[in-house]
Amino acid sequence: MADSASPPNPARRLARRFYLREPERVAAELIGCMLVRHTSLGWIGGRIVETEAYLATDDPASHSRSGLTNRCRSMFSQGGTLYVYTIHAKFCLNVVTQPTGIGSAVLIRALQPLWGLVQMQVHRGIDDERQLARGPANLCRALGVTIAQDGLDLVTSDELMILKADWRASKTPAVALETFELGVGPRIGISRAVDLPLRFFVRGSRYVSGPARLRN
């Protein structure tokens, strides 16, 4: 499959104020936005279809639960900062929310690939477009994001940025391509705070991770 007709437009980049809000709000509004990486070979990325909020307080699943440590240092930076952590020798990518010193973030769990399909296929070692950026660790591998990008500022970086959505959330099931229905539910793969409805996704999207019942 070829890349999307029009290339990503950096002028549509999200401003600082977008990130300086509660993680639940940011997580919900990031659905439909474009996460893109600019490399020497061109643009890689796509539409954000799944996110999870991790809170600064009363969230036993959050890395910030024990305060600022070396590992989660960038999570306490200002909103718009990239927080990358390692898990089982793989990486997952978050965007920090709220002002400096708070310690909240949004985990980006899945993309609908739109640009740099071939590059992502090389990074992943698979062809299936659907699987390329499905799941947070896979997403990082597809984009080539590692701990090296931890702490990068998505508001000012030329390498990595998030662009405004060209989709709108709708209350009714998506019919036109320009709208989607926002799904909300418990976060995936955690063992604490299992009930908090902090996961957001494009309802019915085949690019969303997790079991089928959690995609609808």
Added chain:
DNA sequence: ACAACGATACCCT
């Protein structure tokens, strides 16, 4: 059954 996946489980600076 067997892949695939990863806000985990563990050992120790």
Added chain:
DNA sequence: GGGTATCGTTGTT
């Protein structure tokens, strides 16, 4: 209590 490691859990074929 933290940084780091690749195996146990979950879900699909």
